[in-house]
Every structure is written in C-alpha cells, then in structure tokens.
Amino acid sequence: MTKQQHGSLHNSMLISMPQLDDEPFHRSLIYICEHNEQGAMGLIINHETEVVFADILPQLNISEDLATNLELPIFTGGPVKPEHGFVLHTPLANKQWQSSIQVATDLCLTTSVDVIDDIAHDAGPEHSLIALGYAGWGPGQLENEIANNAWICCPYDADIMFNTPPNKRFDAAARLLGIDMNLISTQVGHG
Numbered sequence: 001m002t003k004q005q006h007g008s009l010h011n012s013m014l015i016s017m018p019q020l021d022d023e024p025f026h027r028s029l030i031y032i033c034e035h036n037e038q039g040a041m042g043l044i045i046n047h048e049t050e051v052v053f054a055d056i057l058p059q060l061n062i063s064e065d066l067a068t069n070l071e072l073p074i075f076t077g078g079p080v081k082p083e084h085g086f087v088l089h090t091p092l093a094n095k096q097w098q099s100s101i102q103v104a105t106d107l108c109l110t111t112s113v114d115v116i117d118d119i120a121h122d123a124g125p126e127h128s129l130i131a132l133g134y135a136g137w138g139p140g141q142l143e144n145e146i147a148n149n150a151w152i153c154c155p156y157d158a159d160i161m162f163n164t165p166p167n168k169r170f171d172a173a174a175r176l177l178g179i180d181m182n183l184i185s186t187q188v189g190h191g
Contacts, residue, residue: 009035009142011104013160014042014151015173018184024076027181029170030135031088031161033103040137043077043086045129045161046169053130056085057120060113067120073166077131087115088161089128106158127162152177 014030030042053072057064064070077086087110091102099112108125118124137145145151154176164172174181 009040009153011107011156013045013154013156013173015154015170015177015179015181016151017149018181020150024079025135027170029160029173030078031156033088033109033134035142037139039139040142042135043075043088043129043131044135045075045088045131046166047076048073048166049076049132051132053120056116056130060116062113062117062120064120068122069119072119072130075129075131075166077133078135080134080136082133084111084133085116086111086131086134087119087128088131089115089125090158090162092125095125104156107156127158129161152179 009032012032014028014032016025016028016030020026024044024047027046028044029046031045032040032042034041051074052070053074054064054067054070056074057067076082088103089108089110090106091108095118097110097112097115097118100108100110100115103109115124115128116130119128119130142151146153154173157173157176160169160172160176171181
C-alpha cells in the first residue's frame with residue numbers, strides 16, 4: 001500500500017471547498033489512507049470530538065493507572081463506522097501492533113487496541129492521531145466530487161497533521177497551495 005498508484009490520491013490531503021457545508025465535511029481536512037479503483041478511504045484530521053483520550057480507556061478495558069496523555073483529543077474521522085477507532089501514527093522502530101498497516105514511508109494506520117494501550121502508557125509512537133469513524137468513497141465517487149469542485153487536493157504534510165493545532169490545520173493545508181480559504185466564495189460565477 002505504500003506505493004502510490006498513477007492518479008491515486010493516496011498519501012495526500014483533501015481540503016473541503018466552502019460549498020461542502022454539511023457535517024462532518026464542512027471545513028474539513030482529510031488524510032487519504034487509500035485510493036484505488038475500488039474507491040477511497042480517509043480520516044478527517046481537524047475536527048475534534050468532545051471526547052478525550054481518558055473517556056475511551058475504560059471502554060477498551062485499558063487501565064488508567066499510570067496512564068498519561070489523558071487529555072489527548074479524539075477526532076471525528078468521518079461518518080462511516082463511527083464506533084470504530086483508527087490511529088494514524090508515525091512508525092516506531094522494532095514495534096509492530098496487531099492491526100497495523102504502513103500507509104506511507106513515515107505513517108501507519110492501526111485499528112487494534114494494543115496501540116491505544118501503548119499510547120496511554122508512554123510506550124507508543126512519537127506522534128499519533130486517534131479518530132472515530134472514517135470517510136469512504138465508492139469507485140469513481142471521489143474523482144467525481146473533485147471534478148465538481150467539492151475538494152481540492154494538497155500534499156500530505158506531517159507537520160500539519162501532528163504539530164499544528166487542530167483548528168488551524170485546514171487553513172495551513174490551504175496555504176500549502178497558496179490559497180486563503182476565507183477568500184473563496186461558495187457561489188460559482190458564470191460570466
């Protein structure tokens with residue numbers, strides 16, 4: 001999965017255009033984990049939920065004793081399977097979690113509880129983002145939405161995903177393309 005296919009948006013980010021105003025996609029920034037002829041899958045990386053890390057530990061039978069990072073935000077990854085957790089994270093040398101796939105050279109996607117336990121006890125990856133649910137598109141659906149100006153694409157940027165405050169990620173990604181999203185109208189003009 002680490003090899004990018006021709007025409008694939010795998011390992012890039014989608015920025016929602018202003019006319020896409022329904023939740024959870026309004027002003028969303030999505031990391032594309034997979035994109036091929038079967039469709040696409042990604043995680044919204046800039047919309048925090050009201051849930052924090054400490055809230056999910058008891059549900060996963062993870063002891064809060066000695067746990068750290070209790071105030072880590074949990075993100076709305078998308079509307080599909082919101083009861084499932086996904087962790088985007090940097091690889092950790094000599095460590096492999098049960099349900100982990102490498103989605104890029106410097107990024108993995110893990111769906112197993114063992115990574116959450118390691119994050120809780122400071123034995124996890126250096127950088128991680130935990131999301132509930134995902135965004136999914138069927139064959140050709142994402143390409144059609146892009147053609148209809150619902151999304152613009154920009155390169156993946158680890159600094160935006162892991163070091164930029166969540167409420168600033170959307171605008172930071174647009175700036176990678178030299179765009180100020182506040183200046184883009186929701187109306188399409190015809191002259």
